[in-house]
Structure formats: structure tokens, C-alpha cells
Amino acid sequence: MSVGRDDGRRAALAVVAPGTPLRDGLERIVRGNTGALIVLGFDPVVEDICSGGFELSASFSATRLRELAKMDGAIVLDQAGTRILRAAVQLVPDPRLPTEESGTRHRTAQRVARQTGFPVIAVSKSMRTVAVFTGGERYVLEDSAALLARAHQALATLERYKRHLDQAAAALTALEIEDRTVIGDIARVAQRLEIASRVTNEIAGYLVELGTDAGLLGLQLEELTAGTRRQRQLLLNDYCGAAAGTPGQAGDRALSGLSPDELIDLAAVAAAIGLDASGGLDQHVSARGYRLLGQIPRLPEAAAAALIAEFGSLQKLLSASAQDLRQVPAIDAVLASTVREGLSRIAEAALLERYS
Numbered sequence: 001m002s003v004g005r006d007d008g009r010r011a012a013l014a015v016v017a018p019g020t021p022l023r024d025g026l027e028r029i030v031r032g033n034t035g036a037l038i039v040l041g042f043d044p045v046v047e048d049i050c051s052g053g054f055e056l057s058a059s060f061s062a063t064r065l066r067e068l069a070k071m072d073g074a075i076v077l078d079q080a081g082t083r084i085l086r087a088a089v090q091l092v093p094d095p096r097l098p099t100e101e102s103g104t105r106h107r108t109a110q111r112v113a114r115q116t117g118f119p120v121i122a123v124s125k126s127m128r129t130v131a132v133f134t135g136g137e138r139y140v141l142e143d144s145a146a147l148l149a150r151a152h153q154a155l156a157t158l159e160r161y162k163r164h165l166d167q168a169a170a171a172l173t174a175l176e177i178e179d180r181t182v183i184g185d186i187a188r189v190a191q192r193l194e195i196a197s198r199v200t201n202e203i204a205g206y207l208v209e210l211g212t213d214a215g216l217l218g219l220q221l222e223e224l225t226a227g228t229r230r231q232r233q234l235l236l237n238d239y240c241g242a243a244a245g246t247p248g249q250a251g252d253r254a255l256s257g258l259s260p261d262e263l264i265d266l267a268a269v270a271a272a273i274g275l276d277a278s279g280g281l282d283q284h285v286s287a288r289g290y291r292l293l294g295q296i297p298r299l300p301e302a303a304a305a306a307l308i309a310e311f312g313s314l315q316k317l318l319s320a321s322a323q324d325l326r327q328v329p330a331i332d333a334v335l336a337s338t339v340r341e342g343l344s345r346i347a348e349a350a351l352l353e354r355y356s
Contacts, residue, residue, distance in 0.1 A: 008209045009134045015024040015040060015081045016132060016327035017211025018144055022081045025142075026064035026123060026130050032066060035125035037074040037105050041118030042085050046076060049112065053089030060084055069123070074108075077117065092290050101138075109133045144213040150219055155224070158199040160226055165192040169231065173295075174354040177347045179315050184281030186239050187270040190253035193232045194263060200225050230294065237290040241272045250274075289314035296342035299335075306330035307339065318343055 005138060016023050029036050053073050058064065059081050068075050073088035093111035101107040109122040113133035120133045130141040168189045175181045203221050207214045232252070240251035254272040262268040270277040275285065292314060293304040310328045311317045326337035 019212025025062035036069040036123040
């Protein structure tokens, strides 16, 4: 699923998440053994396919939705699900639009969603299920308990990958200090950053769908992923397009666009971030210094960029004295001392951890 479609689906699921008035109304409909067809949005296109029924402009409530669902016909809400605009209407979408559904209500729901671009909810009386149609996609709402189990499983997976990422990143730091970094080392960290990003995105989807039932999952996710986005950007700044001059943003998009099969191939990962691994993954690459400078507390990004523009590589930065650093226009005496001491501490700690 594309990013745009995924965002649209999540926006629709957020409106019907547990704890929302609309979800309460849908659960009342299911418990009352009544079907329903609900359109989340109104514009001239929706108006054109509405036939009969009656117009309303009433504030939404779960009980009103339940009572209106007892009548034949569809219900039209505003896009936020806060007002009931029409009830008991017959929806007449273009019959030429494709649909994979078999039941009349669900076929209409999918065609209306395709034609209008608004989410459409179909509540099945016989199956006692709630399906949300966005565009051509169909998503059946799941029980919170099942979603929570999957979310916790994904969180445990993310925690495991985060440990592997931290280990690989620490090893890369030590290799950068010794100027022994090869393409394989960089690709391994980029690979694990991307895997962590994809698992994080999956859990974020569960959080949207769970609504108030998510509990503390959001805090756990935030704690686990703190700093990973910046870590990814610093890695790309250090190595992305080192040979070809490819912007880091292009490398970020290429890394995100890798298929699952390509993501497990370190050569494909290296190519995505602009490193030529045609000669093997053991080719030497020198760091620019963004990653290590990024580990110095309260160092402005502009100052880090000025230092790298002046010295050009991490090795020259490591060998520079505080006096040398002060020659950079954006660096004053205090900042030069901070950078010099910070780099020394990071180098000492990284090498001590690697060889202890």
C-alpha cells in the first residue's frame, strides 16, 4: 500500500477507533443486530448519488446513529463524524466501478468509496462485522484484544531490533574512529534503521486503530524510538552519495522504497544510500563526521556543518586541536573546547567498549 493510501486508511480508522462516539454508535448497531451503511463526508459528488431520504443537520450521538440505522437506507455524516447530514438515503454509485464484494450493502460501500474518495462504513447484520472502505481498499475492524496482542508482539520485535541496531551503531562508531569502516558496516546499520522504522510504522498503525485502548503503548514506542530518526539522518549525511554526491534526502527515499527482499540484501541497501558495492562490501569508506558530532550534547547543527565543510573528514576532525577548531568562523573558543573534549570522550568510550 502506498503512503498516501495508508495515511487515508489511518485517518478513517482514527474516526472509528475505540473511545470515539462513532465507534460507540457502531457497536450499538452491531449489538442491536442491525446493518448500516454510513458515508463519512459530503460534497456535490455525494449529493449526486443520494436519492430519497431526508436532510438533517443534527449533532452526532451514538444513540441517534443507532436509531437512524433501524431505517432502510444509508446515513451521511460530515468527514469528522460530528454531524449527521442525511439519513435513509439510497446511494446510487456508478455501476461500472469495479467491486470485489458480493453483498449489496458492501458492493455499494466499495463503489461509493471509489467514486467519492470518502471513507464508507458497512455494518453487516448477518456477519456482525464492521468494514471500512477507503478508495478501493477494505478493512474489517478487529477486536481490541487481538490488536493489543499483535501490537505487543510488534513492540517486542522492535525492542529486539533496537538492541541489534545499538550494537551495530556502536561498532560502526569504533570503526569510524579507527578509519576502518567498510561499506558492509554502513549498510548493516542503515538496514537495521530501516527495519526499525518499518516496525515502528506498523505499531503506529495499531495505536491509531486502538484509540483509547492503546494505553501506555504510545509511551513505550516513543521511548524505544527516541533519536532513531536523527540517527538515520546523520548516517545518511555521513555516507549517502559519498562518491556520487547524491543528496541525503534521495538516499532516505530510496531506503524507504526497498522491498522486503531487497532490504535483507546489504548490497541493495548500500546502493540505495549511494554507495557502490559492485566491488564488494569490504571496500573502505571514510566518515565525514556527522554521526560523531551529532553525539556531542548541545552542538548546533550549523556549527557541525561548518566544521565538516572546513575539515572534510572525521579523521581530520579527530586530529584537530581546539586552536585549529577555533579557526572555523562559526566556532568560538568555548564551542571549540566543547567539540574537542566531546570527540575525545566519544572516541575513548567507543574504543574501550569495543576492546574491553
